[in-house]
Amino acid sequence: MKCPFCGSLDTQVLDSRVSEEGDAIRRRRRCAACERRFTTYERVDLMMPAIVKRNGSRVDFDAAKLRASMALALRKRPVSATAVDAAAARIQDQLMASAKREISSDVVGELVMQELRALDQIAYIRYASVYRSFEDIREFMAAIDEFRHQEDGDA
Numbered sequence: 001m002k003c004p005f006c007g008s009l010d011t012q013v014l015d016s017r018v019s020e021e022g023d024a025i026r027r028r029r030r031c032a033a034c035e036r037r038f039t040t041y042e043r044v045d046l047m048m049p050a051i052v053k054r055n056g057s058r059v060d061f062d063a064a065k066l067r068a069s070m071a072l073a074l075r076k077r078p079v080s081a082t083a084v085d086a087a088a089a090r091i092q093d094q095l096m097a098s099a100k101r102e103i104s105s106d107v108v109g110e111l112v113m114q115e116l117r118a119l120d121q122i123a124y125i126r127y128a129s130v131y132r133s134f135e136d137i138r139e140f141m142a143a144i145d146e147f148r149h150q151e152d153g154d155a
């Protein structure tokens, strides 16, 4: 870390502590050249990656849109709003944690499918049939089969 007063690169950390809110690390530093002291803060960068659509265009991540697309698939299904919120939050967390600047909409779609699959198989099939458009009928049958097997397993 460069000294803001003299520009020297020779600075030392005197003290590090987590801020009261717990969302930053505060460091007291001392410049070895001019002996002045300064403070730096280290925070998590909460930038969401941009979403790259199949046609190559980029859009900002939209949490409301994500939540709405999941809610649509879950329409009239016995899944609580709290569970949907939690699933949407997990997707958002994973995107954030990826620390990527751009993420393809396909990756987001896969994350949504994973969550829906765990929440409700019907919603999963609804979403997947629209999202993947099931160009291949075998793919659709495989999803249905998987659903049947799970039903058998529950019985």
Ligand SMILES: [Zn+2]
Pocket (backbone or CB within 6 Å): 003, 004, 005, 006, 007, 008, 031, 032, 033, 034, 035, 036
């Ligand atoms: Zn200095």
